Amino acid sequence: MRLSLSKKTYYALGMLAAGCYMAQAIAGIAGAGFAxxxxxxxxxxxxxxxxxxxxxxxTGPDKGALFGCFFLLIGAMAFQAPLLQYILLALVWPCFAGYEKSRDKRLTPQFRAICILEALWLAALILVNLGGVAAMGLPANLLGFACAIVRGWLTLSLYRRERDER
Structure with a gap:
């Protein structure tokens, strides 16, 4: 048996990540947190x-774009300032979606949805965690769940694109 790894496999990792984000958001809505x-x-x-x-x-530019997204992700963990962490994390998926949209214009709806929801979620997180507005906790978790859904939608679309191109 030969193990074959392709872009499809890697997009499946993104779908699994989106599923974990969804499960975490559901736990947050239920009042529990699963770090x-x-x-x-x-x-x-x-x-x-x-x-x-x-x-x-x-290609080199594509590698640069993907590493840029990765460095945003890692950079969020390197800084101790919560506001900077939230901003960097909110940029990872829109940057990745923007990169993929530049390669395939059919991904424009996913790109727009990710940008809008990530911005709304960032605002809600800032209000809840830095502004002390506890009443925004449920809406923040719902927005986090919506972000996870559109992340899954993007990676599923990418997975299907790779599957159909073969």
């Missing part, structure tokens, strides 16, 4: 970005 799910989603997202950059035939 482990966030950590797993973080790792899966990072692996997806690195593996996509390492695919044979990836």
């Amino acid at each position: 482990l799910l966030d950590n797993i989603a973080f790792i899966l997202t990072g692996l997806m970005l690195l593996f996509l950059a390492s695919v044979k035939g990836t």
